[in-house]
Amino acid sequence: IDTAQTLSTTRIDAYGVTPTHATAAFAELLNWVEETADLTRPDRIHWVEGSDVEREALLADMVDSGALIKLDETLRPGSYLARSDERDVARLESRTFIASNSRDDAGPTNNWADPAEMRGRLTALFDGSMEGRTMYVVPFSMGKVGGPLSQIGVQITDSPYAVASISIMTRVGAEVTELIAGGSPWVRTIHSVGAPLDGSTPDVAWPSNDDKYIVHFPDTLEVMSFGSGYGGNAILAKKCFALRIASVQGRNDGWMAEHMLLIRVVSPEGRAYHVAAAFPSACGKTNLAMLRPTVPGWRVETLGDDIAWIRPGSDGRLYAINPEAGFFGVAPGTGVSTNITAVETLHRDVIFTNVALTDDGDVWWEGLTDEAPEHLIDWRGDDWTPDSGRPAAHPNSRFTVSAAQSPSIAPDWEEAVPLDAILFGGRRASNVPLVVEAFDWGHGVFMGSTISSERTAAAEGTVGELRRDPFAMMPFCGYNMADYFAHWVEMGEVASPPAIFQVNWFRKGTDGRFLWPGFGENSRVIEWVVRRIEGAAPAVDSPIGRLPEELNLDGIDVPQADLDELFAIDAEGWLAEADMTEAFYDTFGDRIPDALREQLAALRARLASP
């Protein structure tokens, strides 16, 4: 690029951004913005600078247009409610594509699309898609700006709701534009709700398009998303970049992008341990991230609730950061008795989506309080009473809030921390015990690769149906999952890899009731995990791994029969799981690492002669 020619001062000034270096790298960004505007034909371009004034104005505009409802300023200061279109309430895995050059690189677990063909289809969809709207340019950093494990990107979008959300979930601002101008690599993400305005019909509160595409181009580090305004479909920094694209970057460059919460556990002796946990969507990450231990003397600090980027340090340990800056958390089930920390986090400056509105201008959802208010406006905008016979809040209704305002946030939450333990979990009504420790890294990777979980409302599909979700990454791995498993095997070749555990808070009795009280009581499992790391708690070997010889149950009353069932290992059930694992592995052909096939054979042998 001829910098002098393409980067005249007037050209830069047109956007109100003036990086200190008017470099070729900056010209490339400008060219991309202008090409996208030429295609999508918005009325205006707004380069987002990330200031408070700008944010206030954006929110006020959305209240004026009906896109947001301002909540009562005394009850819930600085907070808003958005109601989505009824057909746009969750991630859409069937509309999510990995457009890698080679179909094999996407693997059997992803929808693959030919990149050239898909680009053609998207170009047609984006043609004029922003007419009548503002095109926002949002430079963002995942991880603190300029941090050693951080990555940057730019999202172009015509959704002010997406802009407001990205401003909470990532670090947005001029410093990022500076980094781009300075030559830092960045990821291009383009989003349109696909609802151009022709001037004759008025806008709707939640514009979207029935034709939806969430497309990733891992070979060129790009994301294009069309038609949906919801969460992971529209906040492209999150699942699209920080997991799907970043998982590919990590494979190429020797690090990992994982669907994990990140916490610091402080023991009564004052020793700190760092634990990451991969649970599928709506399976307890945010709750564990904000755990308030019921075991006296233990403390948990929050570092992240959804995504961790992990890289080997020079000391032979694995270091992790939370690349996000906010929480996009599930509302239903979040209450004083389950997650008091979240309730306290949500006292101000929150964007709620698809929860119910109270008569005094506050919000409510199932589980916030034991008793529902007598009258509400439900997530669709209709009158609701407790005998309406339907939920007031959508099961996947969410809050968007800054991480820094959580009372449990670690003071150094933006720094990398060394991992002591990794947990894998899911929703399993049967078979999987409350906690089991892997024999070693290789066995732990095998465990991760075999995780199944019951479907939740976080994505489309039948809630409750059991499905494979290895490493909780099934919907988020941007490349062939067999290669991803191999990458995991390799990443354990550091001198001191973390210990690995499998947990399950969701095992049910024959009467359909959860056997384990969960939430704050999960600290009892965390206590055992830490004591194992310290070499201070005994374990007994079982065919599937090491079980606690004893769990601290002081102060709670879990019937012995429930405990027995929580830890029951049914050899036949596990042999059946082993058969399903083999069938799953076979879908990858011979790309599955030998090490995992050997782990499967060893599991079968242990189950045959316990």
Ligand code: GTP
């Ligand atoms: P995403 O944000 O979609 O990735 O979900 P998440 O993994 O962060 O799940 P979250 O912590 O929001 O929990 C999802 C649902 O599971 C909520 O309704 C919680 O109340 C419920 N839940 C979380 N932890 C427990 C637990 O220990 N026991 C039981 N029974 N339910 C739990």
Ligand code: SPV
């Ligand atoms: C999930 O589904 O795992 C979420 C919500 O955290 S979304 O951002 O929509 O992916």
Ligand code: MN
């Ligand atoms: Mn969450």
